[in-house]
Amino acid sequence: MLDFSLVQNFIPFMVKAAWITLLLSVISIVAGLILGLFVALMKISKYKILVWIADLYLWVIRGTPLLVQLFLVYFGLPQIGIEFSPFTSAAIALGINAGAYIAEIYRGGILAVSKGQIEAAEALGMKYPTIMKKIILPQALKVSIPSLGNQAIIMLKDSSLASLVTVSELMMVSQRYASTNYAFIEFYIVAALFYLLMTTLFTFILNKIEKRMAVSEQ
């Protein structure tokens, strides 16, 4: 028999865990957005060495499981004397992982900006950094928003992997209560609802941003 009243007493703890999930996701999304920008700029750079470094990064990160990357940061790095807390380890791994996917999203957006835009900026005498900052990136970012939103939602869900490196986030806490109370269906359904609530919140915020950025098309 299902007994959701059982879960009731644990809701405050699950809210707290969901908060950690949210925090971890947001921090790693921001890290990924920044890292991704640098990698995208490297990838379209005219300096071969930067392109190679970016290619290597994309190849390794996209070609290996996030869980392996996470374990390398949390269990691997202490072996060579670099130690982070579980939360920091998870944020680093998630951020580095997302950076690769976000870099490609940005790059797609940058390539979508028409050549005429760049020529018009050049004809005015603007130099590359200014053109990138004022002309290309604002337009690239706008077309990237839907894909970035998708990536943010993926990351929120991927953050559940942090439970495997002892971060007390939503998945970890649900798992603990589910097994101690022998109420797997109840706790996991509630956990799923929490995730659903958070992804819905993300989607809502993204729609707002998209609408605001679409102002130039009205």
Add this chain to the structure above:
Amino acid sequence: MATISIKKEEQSIEKMIKVENLEKHYGNNHVLKGINLTINRGEVVALIGSSGSGKSTLLRCLNRLETISTGKITIDDICLNESTKNISMIRQEVGMVFQQFNLFPHMTVIDNVMIGPIQVLKRKKEEVEKEALELLKKVGLADKRDMYPAKLSGGQQQRVAIARSLAMKPKIMLFDEPTSALDPELVGEVLNVMKQLAFEGMTMVVVTHEMGFAQDVADRVVYLNDGKIVEDGDPKMVLRNPKSDQLKSFLRLVKFE
């Protein structure tokens, strides 16, 4: 003595653009074959020719949107093929208007006009804004200042693009088929702005298919065919009494009678 007098003569004509033995290759494609062209201050030159004749490429070489293979271009005493420092100097003196307008879609009309002086000349927004508004008045679009380009018609967008170029106070304006992407009824408003500029003494090089404009506004018509200048002279002479068979058949094709 002789050299001095020649120098004086050169100064009084005031050469704005001097193209010497310009060659341009795209891989195996030889686009410009030894172009020599001198344009004086205040002159309005129409570049005509069929597509693929190299007229747009020649225009784009003048502000280094195209690199040149060999030859020399001098713009207002600045030599173009020496360093990248010169390129940005040239681009500040040479404005360009494109066939596809290329307004920045994420900026309002006035921001489009202000971005050059603010970002390139590092001028203050407040003082640039006044000038930008004047320019918008000049092209008849002051009331559209806070709109985004997507809301404007093609003709309006092109007029904003002209204002955007003028905001840099260029000495030369290049026009690359400025009316080719416009609906026929919108061509006139853009040509009128260009006429006014010509009247004010702007040095202009215009790649165009508008033979009427070439005849009425230009001081000179230069006809290019297959990467070479075939005819160059007074519009009435060149367009009314073409010497070469190529130009005769070109004028027939564009139905200029």
